[in-house]
Amino acid sequence: MGYEYDALPDDPAAYRRRRAALIEAVAALPSVCRRVGERELWLRDPAGPAEGWDEAQLVFGDDCVRLACMTPLSAAVRADLRALPQLLGGARFVDDDGEAAAF
Numbered sequence: 571m572g573y574e575y576d577a578l579p580d581d582p583a584a585y586r587r588r589r590a591a592l593i594e595a596v597a598a599l600p601s602v603c604r605r606v607g608e609r610e611l612w613l614r615d616p617a618g619p620a621e622g623w624d625e626a627q628l629v630f631g632d633d634c635v636r637l638a639c640m641t642p643l644s645a646a647v648r649a650d651l652r653a654l655p656q657l658l659g660g661a662r663f664v665d666d667d668g669e670a671a672a673f
Contacts, residue, residue: 572638577655578662579658588659589630610629613627616646623641626638626651
């Protein structure tokens with residue numbers, strides 16, 4: 571079973587204009603372990619195993635950032651995810667049912 575969340579920016583137009591810079595800012599977070607293409611980052615606990623299912627995927631879409639993960643998130647990854655709304659200039663997380671979510 572997996573988990574999906576969306577980070578919905580408070581200002582979608584500003585998010586779209588700044589998306590490339592935002593991706594670079596998020597890529598500097600400690601738990602980011604790899605980048606795939608222009609808009610996809612993967613996060614893993616820096617103290618955790620080098621391989622396995624304990625990773626989370628961030629995809630920077632047209633209007634929001636999608637988070638997908640297969641396992642519960644580590645404390646290190648959750649801490650970095652708590653920084654995401656501020657990096658986006660204000661945002662809120664919702665789960666796949668549209669309910670408010672927090673890390």
